[in-house]
Amino acid sequence: MIGVFDSGIGGLTVVRALRERLPGHDIIYLGDTARTPYGSKSAETIIRYSLNNTEFLLKKGARTIVIACNTVSSYAFDAVREQFKIPVFEVIGPGAQLAVERSRRSRIGVIGTRATIASGVYEQTIKRLLPGATVYAAACPLLVPLVEEGWINKPETAMIVRKYIHPLKTRQIDTLILGCTHYPVLSEVIQRKMGPQVVLVDSARAIADRVGGHIGKTLEGTAVAEKKGSLTVYVTDVAEQFRKTAHLILGHCLPIQHADL
Amino acid sequence: MIGVFDSGIGGLTVVRALRERLPGHDIIYLGDTARTPYGSKSAETIIRYSLNNTEFLLKKGARTIVIACNTVSSYAFDAVREQFKIPVFEVIGPGAQLAVERSRRSRIGVIGTRATIASGVYEQTIKRLLPGATVYAAACPLLVPLVEEGWINKPETAMIVRKYIHPLKTRQIDTLILGCTHYPVLSEVIQRKMGPQVVLVDSARAIADRVGGHIGKTLEGTAVAEKKGSLTVYVTDVAEQFRKTAHLILGHCLPIQHADL
Numbered sequence: 001m002i003g004v005f006d007s008g009i010g011g012l013t014v015v016r017a018l019r020e021r022l023p024g025h026d027i028i029y030l031g032d033t034a035r036t037p038y039g040s041k042s043a044e045t046i047i048r049y050s051l052n053n054t055e056f057l058l059k060k061g062a063r064t065i066v067i068a069c070n071t072v073s074s075y076a077f078d079a080v081r082e083q084f085k086i087p088v089f090e091v092i093g094p095g096a097q098l099a100v101e102r103s104r105r106s107r108i109g110v111i112g113t114r115a116t117i118a119s120g121v122y123e124q125t126i127k128r129l130l131p132g133a134t135v136y137a138a139a140c141p142l143l144v145p146l147v148e149e150g151w152i153n154k155p156e157t158a159m160i161v162r163k164y165i166h167p168l169k170t171r172q173i174d175t176l177i178l179g180c181t182h183y184p185v186l187s188e189v190i191q192r193k194m195g196p197q198v199v200l201v202d203s204a205r206a207i208a209d210r211v212g213g214h215i216g217k218t219l220e221g222t223a224v225a226e227k228k229g230s231l232t233v234y235v236t237d238v239a240e241q242f243r244k245t246a247h248l249i250l251g252h253c254l255p256i257q258h259a260d261l
Numbered sequence: 262m263i264g265v266f267d268s269g270i271g272g273l274t275v276v277r278a279l280r281e282r283l284p285g286h287d288i289i290y291l292g293d294t295a296r297t298p299y300g301s302k303s304a305e306t307i308i309r310y311s312l313n314n315t316e317f318l319l320k321k322g323a324r325t326i327v328i329a330c331n332t333v334s335s336y337a338f339d340a341v342r343e344q345f346k347i348p349v350f351e352v353i354g355p356g357a358q359l360a361v362e363r364s365r366r367s368r369i370g371v372i373g374t375r376a377t378i379a380s381g382v383y384e385q386t387i388k389r390l391l392p393g394a395t396v397y398a399a400a401c402p403l404l405v406p407l408v409e410e411g412w413i414n415k416p417e418t419a420m421i422v423r424k425y426i427h428p429l430k431t432r433q434i435d436t437l438i439l440g441c442t443h444y445p446v447l448s449e450v451i452q453r454k455m456g457p458q459v460v461l462v463d464s465a466r467a468i469a470d471r472v473g474g475h476i477g478k479t480l481e482g483t484a485v486a487e488k489k490g491s492l493t494v495y496v497t498d499v500a501e502q503f504r505k506t507a508h509l510i511l512g513h514c515l516p517i518q519h520a521d522l
Contacts, residue, residue, distance in 0.1 A: 033301075033302075034296065034302060034306050035295065035296050040294075040409070040500050040502055041294075041295060041498045041500055042498050042499055042500050045295050045497075045498045114502065141406070141410055142403075142406055142407065142410060142412070145402070145403055145406040146403070148301070149402055149403060151403070155420075156417055156420050156421050156424065159416075159417050159420070160417050163417065236306075237302045237303050237306045238303055239301050239302055239303050241301055241375065
């Protein structure tokens with residue numbers, strides 16, 4: 001069973017990608033909606049919450065952990081991996097790798113929460129993979145609340161997106177990493193404002209491919225289940241808005257259970 | 262000592278008003294920034310967090326509790342008052358009272374977070390005070406993130422404010438309650454979009470007057486301190502953005518301590 005967690009609901013974009021890539025696997029998801037958003041919190045708090053969340057998923061039977069949140073990946077990946085002796089995947093490496101493969105002129109942009117951008121983790125990871133790359137980063141803290149409100153096609157959202165990505169556009173990036181799992185929901189407006197010449201890299205899809213590759217290798221030779229994998233969703237706070245946005249991301253309704261951490 | 266708490270930083274508008282009204286009193290403030298925002302959470306979670314916060318302030322020496330948050334006032338006031346045997350003030354009653362006094366045509370609008378508006382508490386309180394009143398309410402969930410980002414004078418904020426208050430404007434309200442302690446920071450743009458004929462009621466100022474009246478009565482006959490009261494600020498998560506927005510609200514910098522709840 002794959003355990004996936006996020007500070008809130010953005011990680012459901014990773015769940016969506018995982019279910020496409022690994023349709024036979026059971027997935028358990030934990031959204032820490034009571035303590036969301038992590039993106040404006042300090043490193044210590046993010047680490048403490050991430051260890052809590054991982055423990056919960058292990059108790060529920062998860063044997064692989066997917067950190068479906070860029071902010072947690074930048075601050076708490078090492079802490080989670082050191083504390084628990086199981087495979088842990090984070091979302092930064094796969095996104096950076098894919099961006100490096102796609103970029104033609106090595107001018108890569110990254111957008112994310114304030115915490116992710118402040119960590120500088122994308123820049124470091126990209127430069128390790130491609131030392132000659134130029135990386136431009138922009139924090140977009142209002143995009144998460146806009147997605148959580150379901151303001152996907154509103155003109156105000158388009159204006160705010162344009163304002164955030166303007167500095168990246170003037171620097172003529174050729175590739176843009178959506179460095180927050182909420183952002184794939186806005187990929188259409190981001191692509192429109194960025195222009196067709198820029199390749200968008202969806203970090204949710206990138207981590208799903210990475211997990212799929214790893215699990216595929218482990219299972220080689222064993223029979224692959226024919227049945228469709230189950231999806232169980234826990235949140236630390238059940239609010240009506242969560243149901244609506246979960247529906248928006250997954251494309252269908254699903255029962256949501258309360259997790260008391 | 263007066264203990265004030267909020268789900269985050271908005272309650273500092275109440276602190277600002279309290280210091281104007283009761284300059285000789287010591288104030289201790291707790292902003293639960295690690296778990297902010299409460300406005301989209303469920304009632305149970307809001308109550309649990311509010312009891313935590315009150316306990317913290319009592320341990321630090323507070324003898325009067327001011328709930329500087331509309332969402333908490335709507336869901337957790339009774340729970341806090343029943344659990345602890347001390348004077349507790351909430352922000353809804355004073356704001357509703359002031360609106361009823363100011364309104365000439367009894368057409369009162371209220372804006373607040375999703376949770377505050379869903380509770381219907383302003384409508385009930387106003388109708389208890391003025392049974393013939395007509396109350397129109399609008400949830401404005403994006404205004405809190407906009408204030409926390411410091412986007413006070415940006416055109417996107419003005420557009421979002423206009424969109425949110427449009428239904429209230431068409432209903433020709435004569436008085437508008439800013440039913441969230443973050444909103445006084447936006448009062449200029451709200452007034453501009455609402456038009457000069459509508460009276461804005463600042464719930465932060467209203468609760469400060471209520472607390473001032475109560476404490477003034479209690480202290481009658483005793484010597485009033487000449488010294489300026491102290492202000493101590495705790496937050497559950499110390500992030501850089503908090504300092505900036507605290508500065509924006511209070512007009513000066515102040516040391517911020519970490520509270521571990």
